[in-house]
Amino acid sequence: MPKFPVARSRADRAVPAGRVGYDLTASRLLLHTFQTEDAFEELLSTGQLLPDPDLAEPLFADAYAWMFREMDRRLPTSGDGALWFWARTTREYLVDSCRRNRGDVLLTCRIPRERMLLSHHWDWHCALSGIPHVLELPGESDDDYEARRDRIWDEVEDRKGAAGVLGKGFRDWPEDVRRDLERSWEQFLDPSTYGRWDTVQATAHALYAEDVVSAVRLDPR
Template identity: 85%
Template sequence: MPNFPVTRARADRAVPAGRVGYDLNADRLLLHTFQPEEALEELLSTEQLIPDPSRAEPLFADAYAWMLREMDRRLPTSGDGALWFWARITREYLVESSRRHRGDVLLTCRIPRERVLLSHHWDWHCALNGIPHVLELPGEGDEDYDARRDRIWGEIDDRKRAAGVLHKEFREWPEDVRRDLERSWEQFLDPATYGRWDVVQATAHALRAEDVLYAVRLG
């Protein structure tokens, strides 16, 4: 049987006081995830949690499919879905998220780094919105960056317009446009591009009971 403790706490007391202590260079990453009660029961009964692909938001199917392909390419594991974790977030945000997840379970874990794929939380929205990710260059000012970003976005739109797919789903775009867009997204999978205070998320094919430090049912 899994030996991690399971407790119950008010949402505003579920996260211990003090610094959370994330280290993206650690061999085992400290991660947090909010899961429904049935996920905890699955962990307790089978000693692993396998994601349900049907829970992914259909509106963003193309972005999630790309992320799964990157996980299959970069990780030693495999699977049909992804579990999502916070890999670096403020304690205040965790507390606020706990309030929004009353009735769910907060799992605090340490997972070997090689089994998770890190991504920049806010830049991930480029994939969700089907737009190029434009990495800021060293020493580049805001105006120069905005102008370069707008030019790159405009060029992609021009190529889509020429192909007659400007308002169509990502999967219907020409292969060369999809390829260039996906290459730009790979940048936000590289921790070397993250700032010190950037919010970082992680995905994994599965969670094992041995990875869990403790679980808190949120009252």
């Protein structure tokens, strides 16, 4: 029997009312993740859940490979692939996610901070799109930021064009272009750059039963 409560709920009633209570500075982070019923059964039967790297979207293989390398470099743990969590989002988004994950299991967890790699949810899309992440400077206007960002993006395209790799995948780009791009992505792994209301995700090499606070099986309808 699990040492945490397991409930069943309609998707629109699975998240308790009120403030969620995320705190990115806590020693044990409050996290949420949606897992399939099969994955949940694996957690219950073995006491742990490990990621399946084959589930990563092939179209974004380079971005995921970079994230996995950063996890290996920055975390005291190791493993193949990553489990994904919400480290800060709105209650409304969680409820909407429950609706989109009917039939799955919503897990509320508290995991030691050192086992988690935080990343800015929206800025992660720079890695998925293979474009530089450009951090907004203090006091910079929207127009100035967009102009500077566009110059940086255009510069990367010019370097790719000079190398004859326009339209080719990330792995075919010159090493110096890939290196500069990945360095720009490291900025969205730094929580000190996040705004107060920014949505934050987190990745880990494993989830253990003792990390779970509660589980809610979401009705399939």
